[in-house]
Amino acid sequence: MSSPSHTADTPITDRAQLVAYLASGEKPRADWRIGTEHEKFGFRLDDLRPPTFDGERGIEALLKGLTRFGWDPVEEKGRVIALSRDGASVTLEPAGQLELSGAALENIHQTCVEVGTHLNEVRQVADELRLGFLGMGFQPKWRREEMPWMPKGRYRIMKSYMPRVGSLGLDMMTRTCTVQVNLDYATEADMVKKFRVSLALQPIATALFADSPFTEGRPNGYLSYRSHIWTDTDADRTGMLDFVFEDGFGYERYVDYLLDVPMYFSYRDGVYVDASGQSFRDFLRGELPALPGVLPTLGDWSDHMTTAFPEVRMKKFLEMRGADGGPWNRLCALPAFWVGLLYDDAALDAAWDLVRDFTMAERHALRDGVPKHALKLPFRGGTVRDLAAQALKISVAGLRRRAVHNSRGVDESGFLDPLVEIVEAGQTPAERKLALFHGEWNGDIDRVFREFAY
Template identity: 85%
Template sequence: MSSPTNVVESPITQRQTLVDFLAAGGRAKADWRIGTEHEKFGFRLDDLRPPTFEGERGIEALLKGLTRFGWAPVEEHGRVIALLRDGASVSLEPAGQFELSGAQLETIHQTCGEVDTHLREVRTVADELGLGFLGMGFQPKWRRDEMPWMPKGRYRIMRDYMPKVGSLGLDMMTRTCTVQVNLDVANEADMVKKFRVSLALQPIATALFADSPFTEGKPNGYLSYRSHIWTDTDPDRTGMLDFVFEDGFGYERYVDYLLDVPMYFSYRNGEYVDLSGQSFRRFMDGKLDALPGVLPTLRDWSDHMTTAFPEVRLKQYLEMRGADGGPWNRLCALPAFWVGLLYDDTALDAAWDLVKDFSMAERHALRDGVPKHALKLPFRGATVRELALEALKISAHGLQRRAMTNHNGADESIFLTPLIEFAEANETPAERKLARFHGEWNGDIDHVFREYAY
């Protein structure tokens, strides 16, 4: 989840301003970049509990420790709640899940180097504090009421609102981790094609990255429980966005969708004003009781866009949101998968050919079935595995045509290796952990912290 945005404080008086704001994200292909974000669970090495915000071994101490590497602190009410450096940021999810929002980079090689540097820096400070970090989609051991809360104003508002609209929203906030990639578009037509392809194929990414099979120390019956959680978080702001596939879809239609997503807050004068459940349309008319006569600004709009949580999210770029968090190599694989599909014209055409005749019912069947069955979900006489293998082949060819090589001459398709291996073996990371849980771990979930920590 994002920290307060930094855009011009221009009052919004017309809907067209919102449409123009989205459209302004279009870039020439030569300027397309890759922004990768990933979250991870912190735990204390001695008792495996998540660290609190305060204290000698707390999350704030970790943030302050990272400033030795040139990160600039961001404060809220005198507490360090984020870090900034060279176009990247480190921020906190509601229960202290530690997030790197990477800089806009040109290649997956650079992305992987950025992730590696970040994990090394975090490990350096975390070792001093007796902390470790784990990449998975869902907290495998601790109950919701055992998770700490970070002192961020927006999370207090969301915490109060979530139980009103779904039964799993607080689990989403406190016990999930993801990896996502943010990718550019050239113009409206390019955005529409990429949006449709990525939305239709998002369940494939969910299947390949499925790694959240445990809840409170026991199997939960899912392979991506994180993905399942989104089905009962808040129907007003989640889901597959069927309107994206309708004729005439474009920036205006997405603006109308966002205008109907209930608000959470407005960030003003360093404070979060609770606007939960209220209409952005009424905000534009200056008719909010909490802010009488006040008109929203582009900052309010930018913040509001971050409070919609569909499987693919449009801001001034597209965000791929379907994957569970994981280890280092999968943090590189996720951007590689989507860059290969969306940043090469031939690959994008092939990916569209793969999904263009999916019915709405089929898209929903994939979305709803993958959290439990992943690659083994039946689809059109075969399984999701066959779809995944075809998507991976298209992505690999796209990356090869991009021909972005490292110092050894290897192109970006090398980062797809773990995903190809999962698909060929027809076995997700979640299934591999389950096998160990029922086998050599003898039902003791504590092993996952020792054996899979960064």
């Protein structure tokens, strides 16, 4: 989840400014970049419990330890709650899940170096604190009430609001981890095409990356329980955004959607003002109950955009939000998958041909079915595995045409190998863990922390 916006405090006096803000994200192809984010669960090596914020082995101690690598601390009320360095940041999810929000990079080779460097730095500090980190979509062992809470004002407001709008929102906050990629668009038409393709194929990413089959030490009946959680978090700010596929969709329609998403807060003078459930439309009129007579700024708008959680989200770029967290190689595979599909014109055309005739009912059936069935979900006389194989073939070709090579002359398509292996085997990461759980682990969920930690 995002930290406070640093957008200039330009007052908003007209709805057109909100549309222009999205349009200002347009970039020529030469300036397209790749921003990869991933989250991971921390745990204490002795008892496997998630570390608290405070204490000599706490999350704040970890953040302070990482400053030795040139990270600058970011404070809230005198506490270190994030780090920044060279366009990247390390932030905290509500229960202390550690997130790397990567810099805007040119290619997947750089992304993988960035991720590997970060994990190495975290490992060095974590070893000293006797901590470990695990990449999965859902916390496999601990109950919601056993998860700590980080001292961030944004999360205090969300913690109070979530139970009013869904039964699983607090689980989303405290017990999930994801990997996502942020990608650019050149024009409004380019944004629309990429939005439609990525939204239609987001369930395929969910299936390929499915890795959250356990809850409180037992199988939960899902392969991506993280994805299922979003179906009962907050209907006002989640989902498949059917309007994206309607004629006339563009920046204005997305602004209207965001204006109808209830607010969480306004960040003013270092304080999160609770505006949960209130309307940004009222804010535009100076009639927000939490701040009567006050008009919003572009900073408020930028913050508000981060409080919508659809399967694909637009800010001044597009965010692909459908995948469970996982190991290092899949943290590189996720951006490779989407770059291959969206950053090559022929691949984008082929991907659009693949999904353009999906009906709304089919898109929803994919979204609703893959959390439980993943690659085995039936679809049009075949399965999602067949659809994933086609999408991967398009992505591989797109990356090869990009022809971005590392120092050894290797292009980016090799980063898709873990996903190709998953499709060829017909077995998701979740299913592999379930086989271990029912086999050599003898039902001992603690084994996952030892065998799958970074």
